[in-house]
Amino acid sequence: MNERDDVVWNNLGEFIRAQRELANLSLRQLAELAKVSNPYLSQVERGLYKPSAEVLKNIANALHMSAETMYGQAGLLDEDSKNAAPHGVENAIKLDPGLSQDQKETLIRIYRGFTER
Amino acid sequence: MNERDDVVWNNLGEFIRAQRELANLSLRQLAELAKVSNPYLSQVERGLYKPSAEVLKNIANALHMSAETMYGQAGLLDEDSKNAAPHGVENAIKLDPGLSQDQKETLIRIYRGFTER
DNA sequence: TCTCTGCGCTAAGTTTACCAAGCGCCCGCT
DNA sequence: AGCGGGCGCTTGGTAAACTTAGCGCAGAGA
Known part of the structure; x- marks a missing residue:
């Protein structure tokens, strides 16, 4: 400290x-x-x-x-309040503050697996 | 506790x-x-x-x-802001024309699995 | 084989958040 | 004057967060 x-x-x-x-x-x-x-x-x-x-x-x-x-x-929050533009499922996922980075990646991977076919 | x-x-x-x-x-x-x-x-x-x-x-x-x-x-956030999350992800999923009904349900189930406490 | 390295876990110790008891002060009563 | 109650603070003590040392196991080389 x-x-x-x-x-x-x-x-x-x-x-x-x-x-x-x-x-x-x-x-x-x-x-x-x-x-x-x-x-x-x-x-x-x-x-x-x-x-x-x-x-x-x-x-x-x-x-x-x-x-x-x-x-x-208390200085316990991140400064990286980086937000992107909202559009479509992927962006909504990226915007969601309740998801971790890894969760977002997982969801997007599944989403792409569904759509890219 | x-x-x-x-x-x-x-x-x-x-x-x-x-x-x-x-x-x-x-x-x-x-x-x-x-x-x-x-x-x-x-x-x-x-x-x-x-x-x-x-x-x-x-x-x-x-x-x-x-x-x-x-x-x-960790359950350390306000209870009175618990419903403040707009759940844009779920809406975006439901609106997506490139997904089948089953795929939408799958995605939403995973999403809720990530976000629910 | 045997050693080496990284893995997750246990045990024991130190540090620190947090509480109960109580002190001294001030203000409003009577 | 005395007294009662609320104020903020100090002082120990307990419990819980956190660390350092070290255990046993599994896989990879020599």
Whole structure:
């Protein structure tokens, strides 16, 4: 864990605290909503701990924000949000965010096996 | 952590192992790519441990898939955005004039096998 | 044959996320 | 004045994530 990552985690804490205060929630209130102990949340907000994805998701839901946004702030998402143009089965497959690269290749291979004949 | 979650984590392990084998990677190779120890990856694949989001992201990148997909498989994404996926793939398949009805059903079955939790 | 290398797994240890108990402070009561 | 309750924080402790060392097996050469 290098110090660039530390900065990211610190920002995450500040981000959570800012959102919590924006929602007019006390530390204890948010802790209960997010199903974590209040001391732990305190330490997370000050950047002492790196919360797990599970906790991150609960905090996000408690703050009425998407888990993706939370992961983004935590630096846990890919930057490669590369999307292509939509047309036809192959492109729809390539666009689908719920498929892995290998799954996409598998589906496309099967699809071509059906059509190229 | 109730047992419904355990099932999710188990599926995650199987999912990772399947993807790894699809990519023709040995456990040690993927471990190095994902910057984790190979015994740990082994236990993750067998559902003994619940990897942190950090590890999940590294594994996803090593397998050339998006971190979101990984989180989705791990059950770490929002429930309220669970239906947000437009399923453009299924529609594109159904609209494709070059596929027979059986072929469409086959493709959709495989697709759902990939995306369902 | 025997050795070498890579495979997946086990065992034991270290690190770290997370919790329960409790402290000190401030503010609103009476 | 005293007291009660909410605030955020510190302090141990437990459990779980993660690592290092090493086991046994299978296949490939010499």
